[in-house]
Amino acid sequence: MPVVKPFSTIAEMFDVITRHFIDSEKPAYLYKVAGVYKPLSYKELREMVELTACGLAALGLKKGDKVGIISENRIEWIIVDFAMTTTGIIDVPVYPTLTAKQIEYIFNNAGVKATFVSNQVQLSKVEKIYDNVKSLDKVIIFTEKGITAPEYLLSLKELMELGRDFREKNPDYWINMIREIKPEDILTIIYTSGTTGEPKGVVLTHKNLVSNILSATQVVPMTPEDTFLSYLPFSHSFERMAGFYAAFACGGIVALAESIDTIAQNLLEVKPTVMTSVPRLFERLYNRIIKGVESGPALRKKIFYWALDVGKKYVQASKKGNVPAWLKAQYALADKLVFSKLKERTGGRIKFFVSGGAALAKELGEFFEALGIKIIEGYGLTETSPVLTVNRLDDYKFGTVGKPIPGVEIKIAEDGEILARGPNVMLGYYNNPEATAEAIDKDGWFHTGDIGYFDEDGFLVITDRKKHIFVSSGGKNIAPQPIESLLVQSNYIDQAVVIGEGKPFLTALIVPDFEAINDYAKQQGIQFQDEKELLHRDEIYRLFEREIKKVNKELAQHEHIRNFRLLEKPFTIEDGELTPTLKVKRKVVEQKYKELIEKMYEELGV
Structure with a gap:
């Protein structure tokens, strides 16, 4: 089923959908409070969004201003996003895994005037860069402020109180702003995490997102009877459009997963019917x-x-x-x-x-x-x-x-x-x-x-x-991604990066599935003190040799993996080796393990 009601902007979408379900017993969202899923009704959501929108107006923020969001997925992310998108403020979402330096670059590039932060950890990053971002004025934190709060900081609760006062004096402000917004207006600037170079700010309009919602929901059936479990970052365009806006436009209930690590448990609690994933x-x-x-x-x-x-x-x-x-x-x-x-x-129920x-x-x-x-x-x-x-x-x-x-x-x-x-x-x-x-x-x-x-x-x-396809020294064009996909299908391989640009043959950096190799070692009676020692055992090396031989059988001769190294720790977002959607930053990995890569080729006479 397409969307519940027609709309031409995200602001109008919020207005018509919340009005349609305003008296419904069905919640708009489910989110965890003290370990238990709590519902948020459309009526409550609408009120909180209006108060936040009016609070931003009370701070002097207006249509066309840029405001950041540095937060994990949580109910406040949704509230402040809708508050901005219904008043023409351009939001600039930032992955909570980014460093202070990366945030500084984005905020200066976009000219961010204020930002929301989820907690003290994210606040500490902003405190480090506050003086270096000349456009930045106010910072709003989702949690309580803490004892030693800087003067530019206020809590979301305080912002809503400002909004309540503002609304009393300007009762029609919010609804008039919703009506003012045009499809051509800028909705958001999303900075691409990029596997290379400085991030670029992608400018998306209401029309851009709305056209995608309307087209996608024509061909992917979603209904008000559906329950979604959302765990991918809202800062990413895929979850923002599909798991957030499109689900809302179709009247589905969206439950927020606590984190990537709790998905197994949250699936059992929420019993979703549809889920976006990587x-x-x-x-x-x-x-x-x-x-x-x-x-x-x-x-x-x-x-x-x-x-x-x-x-x-x-x-x-x-x-x-x-x-x-x-x-x-x-x-x-x-x-x-x-x-x-x-x-x-x-x-x-999926x-x-x-x-x-x-x-x-x-x-x-x-x-x-x-x-x-x-x-x-x-x-x-x-x-x-x-x-x-x-x-x-x-x-x-x-x-x-x-x-x-x-x-x-x-x-x-x-x-x-x-x-x-x-x-x-x-x-x-x-x-x-x-x-x-x-x-x-x-x-x-x-x-x-x-x-x-x-x-x-x-x-x-x-x-x-295009930039990942490399040419071997023999002149063969090789796409590493399909080879890596085959490698990670092994029970014993968690992550893999294929190397071969300008080389006579391919090699691979492999992150083992440590749980699986621990179990294998026990079954085989292999004695070891720790995982580092286990990785250096001949029996484990031979196990991975066999796994790679299996993969090589499915590949063309020039795609064969001729040598490999087992890595002691997985690639992570925190170490800068993965993007927030868990894609490997190939250049970062190649640079980090440069010596290891050179040794793999030296061993085979290159």
Whole structure:
């Protein structure tokens, strides 16, 4: 079902949706308070948003001013975002994992006048840079202020009190501001985390986001009966559009996960019907399932693989529209013995997952489909608000990112780069006309930086990022992403980065799944003091050699991994090796492990 009510701006969306559900017993949001999910009604949400919006006006902030948000996902993020988007203030969301120096660059580049912070940790970053950001005046903290608060700080509670006083004197201010906002007005400036260089501010209008919401909800069914579990950062365009705005526009209930680490528990508590995610979650889930099966009794193992085989046959037969009675009976038994128990781990009500942010391995999609869990993959970029293509529930193909959504044009350039055009394409990069001219050509085509092609059925296939494709010293073009996707399907491999730019062959940096190798060591009777010692044991090295040989069998000769190193700690956002959507910053990793990489090649005579 499309959106509940028509709208042309995010401000109007908030107004019409909250009015429509104002007396509904159904909550707009569920969020954790003292370990328990608490509902927030549309009536309460509307009141809090209006008070916050009026509070910002009381501080002298007006339409066109830029205000930051440095926060994890929490209910206050939603309230302050809607307060800004309904009054024409341009919000500048910042990942809470960024350093003070990175925030300083973004705030100076955008000319941020005020910022919201979630807690004392985020406040301490702003305190370090406050004097260096000349445009910055007020800072509003979601929690209590603390004893030694700087004079420019006020709490969200205090802001709402200012808003209450302002509203008494200006009762029609907020609703008049909502009506003033036009589709062409700037909604937000999102700074791309970028795997290289300084971040660029992507300028998105109300029209950009609204067009994407309306198009995406035409092809991905969401209804007021749906419950969403949201865990990806709202600072990222994928969750902002899909898990936040689109879910709200369709009248669904959005439950906020406490963090990435609590998803397993939150799934059971919330029992969502729809969830947006990145492939990393499915990789972890897959590895956990397989590990549980492999370490279990022989009979359980036999039943699981029998059920998986039945599931795959059932899916194929269903697609042809001809499921024989014996297969239906086998599938019902497989569901009772295996699939239903696995689906219970997702809360038992999930209709489908939407995957974005990175490539989903074809094999993963097929695996979960056989279990009765459908994952539909889409593709887009911050610069395109973000969705360009998506697989439909009734028209999908794993290993592809689907077909263009309504209103979006896609074409492939001569060099294989994917170009996009439509109402969702950004205005440009803030204060950066050179980068804008480089990204959007004179005919309005946005150059995505991704390489891909349309298959014979019109589905878009992404090969890799243009800048990630490297050329071996033998002149072969190699896309590392598909090779890395194969590597992480191993139960023993958690993360992998393939190396090979200008080299005669490929090597890999591998982060083991430490839980899995610990279990393997115990089964094999391998004695060790700690994980560092375990990684240096010959038995473990041989285990990974075997895993890599399995992957090499599926690759062309020039794509074979000839050497590898096991790393002692995973790539993290905190160490600057991952973007907030868990994509590896390839250049950072290559620089950090430069000596290790050189040794891998030296060992083989390079």
